[in-house]
Amino acid sequence: MPQFDPSSFPSQFFWLAITIVALYFVMTRMAIPRLANVLEQRQKLIDDDLEQAEKLKAETEAAIAAYEAALAEARAKAHEEIKAVTEAAAKVAEAKNAEVIERVAKQIKDGENRIAKSRDEALSHVREVAVSVATDMVTKLVGLSLDDAKVGDAVTASMKD
């Protein structure tokens, strides 16, 4: 086997040493830094993107939270307003109700008063009417002209019965 021919060994060692050292320099000066650079850049880009995505996500979440808070607030406010409006309406209605009731009561009372007054009036006229009727009747029937005062006394006396 030519591999075991020692005469070729020194040359192989020599050139192996030279070439592998050369390769080492090629790798450390050129290939490795460049590749490391590319990979690092990509990693950085990915990290940046991830970071940005994270940031955007956080922003979105914040926006959602703010929206929800606003919604809750609006809902609470609306609720309150509805309550206030309802209360006010109820109050107004109650007041109106009370007013109407009062007015009606007053009208009823006025009516009653008026009726009472009319009745009193009517009742007070009854005597006059009775007097004049009695006077007229006596005059027509008997042909006498009576003294109003006497008739009045007689009416009063009969009315008392």
Add this chain to the structure above:
Amino acid sequence: MRISVELVVTVAVGTALGYGIDSWLGTMPIFLIVFLLFGGAAGVMNAYRVVKGLDESVGLGGAVARKENAEGKKDRG
């Protein structure tokens, strides 16, 4: 192929080591024979590692433990 390489190489290294010690101490062939046997044992050990798929770190016991550990992890996983 790998097993035969391991066996041949370790026996050769053991023998060479024994031969070296013998020529140094002038005790030919005591160490030559002893180290031939050691070489054989080492060869068998390394062949065993290859067959069992153990790692090639120094220390057979450690290699066995590590493999069992790795397999245990796999079983659990």
Add this chain to the structure above:
Amino acid sequence: MAEELVPALEESVFDLHPPMHQFEVRSIVPIEIGGVDVSFTNSALLMCIAVGLAGLFFWFATAHRSVVPGRLQSVAELMYEFIANMIRDNVGTAGMKYFPYIFTLFVFVFVGNMLGMLPYSFTFTSHIAVTAALAVVIFITVTIIGFARHGTHYFGMFFPHGAPLLTAPLLIPIELISYLSRPFSLSVRLFANMTVGHIMLKVLAGFVILMGVAGVVPFAVVLGITVLEFFIAALQAYVFTILTCIYLNDAINMH
């Protein structure tokens, strides 16, 4: 008639293309330094081509350095991440400072294996001198790292915690030999895989020519094995690198 021809043909085919011929190191530019022959050979040429090709590949692949990678850039990034993950998984983050060395090693072996698959080229990773030199350098470096990090405690690695003290005279030499045989098994594995694969391809390709029309069968086999060899070429580069990582892990983390 045909049977008479076969031995003659066989001889001529394997004479013209002997299976071992592809492994021959031939001098291109003879150089001698201090009485040592360091000629520029076909092996050296292929090593230079590997370096040049790897350099060009990474140059063009990373020329734009775009965030969304093109095809070449994806491949280059894939290799980078592949080795980075390999180190992270097998050694941990402490191993990342050795990334340039391991990456260089992987690229060298990988491109060397792949270049060897081209017809008429030469596979420098099929030479034990090359693989052994790499493995020995890795072994020594890893051992030095181990001692630099753990001092003499690094020896403690050879004796497992909790084992009975009586077994120490037995366990320590075995673990020590196992440890010392690492560079050999590392280099022999790569060398043997590349050599055997190429011999097999060559012999089978010889049969294709030998068998004439019936050569379709070995041709199909050659085709299949070529695909397999590409796979093995990549796999062995991977194995060589991952074993380096495992050795490095021992030195850094010391179980």
